[in-house]
Amino acid sequence: MDIVNRFIRYTKFNTTCNRKNAAEGQIPSSEGQWELARFLENELVELGLEDVKVNEKCIVTATLPANTDAPIPTVAFFGHLDTSAERNTDTHAQILPYSGGDLCLNPELGIFLKQTDFPELQNYVGDDIIVTDGTSLLGADDKAAIAAIMHVLTHLKANPEIPHGTIKVGFLPDEEVGLRGAKAFDVEAFGADFAYTLDCCAIGDLVYENWNAGDVKVVFNGQSAHPMSAKGKLKNSLLMAHKFIAMLPGGEAPEYTEGREGYYWVKELHGNSAQTVLTMDIRDFTVDGYQQRQVFLKALASSCEQLWGEGSVVITIADRYSNVENSLQGENRYPVDIAFAAYEQCGITPNVVPMRGGYDGSILSQNGLPCPNIFTGAHNFHSIFEYLPVKSLKAAGDVVLAVVEQTYRRFS
Incomplete structure (x- = not known):
């Protein structure tokens, strides 16, 4: 299964967070997150990863053991299960070719993705774009991350000749309602040395600084x-x-x-x-x-x-x-350096973005797991006009794989 079909499959799970349930202390705040978590658990087991588990807080974790004796630090990748509460309707994802101008999402309702409103669309003329029918969020925030991570794990299992250290993954609930999954996450027990979330914007964006x-x-x-x-x-x-x-x-x-x-x-x-x-x-x-x-x-x-x-x-x-950058100073800056090298390997120019908000990595970092943030390629998070260029999604997967390869090269 390619990364695009994998992503679309994940969008079929309605994982809209529930602010009322979150305020009352329920985690995860919605049943759909449990459904996706269990689905991912089965995929990870079938893929042959080790230590696959879903805990009582709906946190999914798994380990791909190292296939080398070299002393490579353990890298982890994170995505979040939930989607924002702005819309709670089911997602009807579709792939549309974009040739410029306005893109019709729903002819019956007259809903268009307008280039005048979103001028960055001109960067994707000639590409295929994943959108909804204009009645829901797309959920690329953050199912594009899950798709990219699972795609890379599948690739590494199918290509054991690619040397790598231990790789861990975590899929967390309720990021959209106070980073609650990250706050409930046991960094010490997880055992990673550094990590990346994929919870950012356009292709090339890289975040290692926030509030x-x-x-x-x-x-x-x-x-x-x-x-x-x-x-x-x-x-x-x-x-x-x-x-x-x-x-x-x-x-x-x-x-x-x-x-x-x-x-x-x-x-x-x-x-x-x-x-x-x-x-x-x-x-x-x-x-x-x-x-x-x-x-x-x-x-x-x-x-x-x-x-x-x-x-x-x-x-x-x-x-x-706290600001992720606080955890990436001096000798702890190497996750940023590896990210830059990975972008370069993929022919992508990094666009360093100071994030005016929080993400799971800000909590993970302050709890001892340095965690920059890599792009998924999506635009217009939390909106019915959320869209994801296919080439950008594939690039996100390429960068995750390049991070694994650059980590090996740096420390082997």
Whole structure:
């Protein structure tokens, strides 16, 4: 089975994550992830891999033993089982030739992938493109990763003359709802030395830098009073929250920033005059910048508390994940160097992208498993206009195989 048909087969599993179930602590958050996990388990067993298992958290792991005595570090590859919750309908993937202009996904509903909306389509004129019928996500995020990894394992089993060290794979649940599979993953027991996720964008993209990310909760405690006798008594926590928000740095919000520019993101505000709760995200690519944002918010909360009274403002800041680059410094940078060599081997120019978000590798890295992020070739994640050029999917598989080969060359 070629990589394209393999990918399309995986898209037939509806693995849409369920945010409500995730919030209630269920992992995986959807039954479809179990179905795909068990299917992959059977494929891995039939392929002849060792230590194949699906644990109680729906984490799939397996090992392809080394076929050489050379002291090669153990490399791992990861994909995630779930697809985003923006759409929960079944995927009807189709392969369409692209000759330029707008691409009709669904003539009955009049749904088109428009070149004016997605100008990068011009890079794929003359190629075949995998799309949906415009009623669902495609699920290339992240079933393209699973397809590429399984394709390479199949190739290595069929070609035992290709020397390689120990290779491990992991397929994780619920990446789209807080990287929950990665957080539940036992890095130490897994036993890999370094790893790669395939959870990125266009052909050539390479990520080894992302946010230092934190969650912020600010509770404003006011004092309720009847309006007929409120003068001097009412402390309206809603207005306190709005004044706090107004004192955040202008322009440092997601809608005003790009590249490596950090931000404060006001995400949710709810309450009444007596108590209001504000939730925020803080993001910064540098450790110093991230820490400075924490210091600023704590100082702002302290100043407001002095103004409004003791206990009027209570702030809590918790780390969510750290920048992968923090784990790839000095002698630990070799996974990045191997990725560059693999791209070069495949004739692909690396496009280094600072990811303005998190991925499983950010959790795996901070837990001791350095993990850059390789492209799958897909575009428009989380959208009914998600698409995957066939040549890009095949290139993702080529790069995974080249990583294996470059690892052997580097350490043999």
